[in-house]
Amino acid sequence: MFEELRVPLFVTAGAVTGLGLALLVLAVSGLPVRERASATPGRRRSVAGSQRRLKQLAAGVGVFVVVLVVTRWLVLAAALGVVVAFWDRAFGGARQERDAINRVEGLATWIEALRDTIAGAVGLEQAIPATAVNAAPSIRPSLNLLVDRLRVREPLPDALMKFARDLDDPSADLVVAALILNSRLRGPGLRDVLSALANSARDELDVRRRVESSRRSTRRSVQVVVGVIVTVAAGLVLFNPAYVSPYGTFEGQLVLAGVLALFAGSVFWMRKLSGVEEPERFLIGSLDTRGTA
Known part of the structure; x- marks a missing residue:
């Protein structure tokens, strides 16, 4: 057949x-x-x-x-x-998690710098450009866009909302929401709020680093298991074809499909165990109602 x-x-x-x-x-x-020069x-x-x-x-x-x-x-x-x-989706995830950790670390450092700058009786409109120069590379492009929007006299709440869109990170939404509220109400206590947000970001950074360290071993184990199985199977096909010749029939292909389906299910299950589910962003709806740049 x-x-x-x-x-x-x-x-x-x-x-x-x-x-x-x-x-x-x-x-x-x-x-x-074709990408605009002002692409986010x-x-x-x-x-x-x-x-x-x-x-x-x-x-x-x-x-x-x-x-x-x-x-x-x-x-x-x-x-x-x-x-x-689909290698990244099946066995990846480490790069995205590292990028997220770098963004949280850069955000925490920027919040601390913003708090210290505001301590000198400087407003947000002046403190943001002053702190963007020495920001971490993970958030510096988004901060530079925020500074450019402020220079063209865009309202601070709208510019901060677009800043949250550029970062596209749930941790940044909390910080941006606090800055938006202060820019609209102009109330006291911004330094205390920024200190609390910086401490929260540092705590989140420590937790995510510990979780990433523990799950890195799981990802490596999955990759090693898959690599060994693929290497052994390839060796049998190339150097001992008579041993695997029954899989060349139609019935053998069906059996092989079942075996591979079970193997794929176990791999994706282990991938899910080593993955990270981030919370949903809560500033998306507000951003969509105000429009985009």
């Missing part, structure tokens, strides 16, 4: 090969992106993420074609192609 599937397999391999070559060309050359850091991260996903998709298609040509196992080729194409 598997012999009857050879022609459809070859047709599929040819079509996917052409698609893979096209995606590979796009991944290498890149798409022409969030948009830049989105463009970089799209390009990275395009490269991973091209790599996944290439792996699918190579495995299909070498083994002629459609199920295995599709599974490996999907793993390579």
Whole structure:
């Protein structure tokens, strides 16, 4: 029965090969992106993420074609192609967590600098540009945009709301909300509020670092297990094909699909255990009602 599937397999391999070559060309050359000079850091991260996903998709298609040509196992080729194409979602997460930790650390440092600057009887409109110069690289682009908006006489509450949009971080929403309230009410006690927010950010930073340290070992264990299994399976296919020849039949492909499904379920379950669920942002609705830059 598997012999009857050879022609459809070859047709599929040819079509996917052409698609893979096209995606590979796009991944290498890149798409022409027309980006405004005032593009927000969030948009830049989105463009970089799209390009990275395009490269991973091209790599996944290439792996699918190579495995299909070498083994002629459609199920295995599709599974490996999907793993390579969605590697970040299946085994990633560390980069996003590191970026979030860096943003929280930079935000805490900036809050402390803002508090100390306001102590000299300086208003928010003057303190924000003064503290943006020495801000951490993780939040400096967003702070520079905030300073530019203040220089063109944009109202401080609107500029702060867009600052929260640029950061796109739940921890920043709390800080921005406090600054917006003070900019509208002009009440006393801003230094005390900033001190409390800085302490809260430092506590959150310590907790997230401890959690990341404990979950890093889980991610590494998942990657090691997957790497060992893939290496052993590849060695059997290449150096002992007679041992795995039953998987070349139609029934063998069905059995292999079941085995890979169970393996994928266990990997995603471990991925969920090592992931981090961040709280929802609460300034999104207010930002959407006021419009965008």
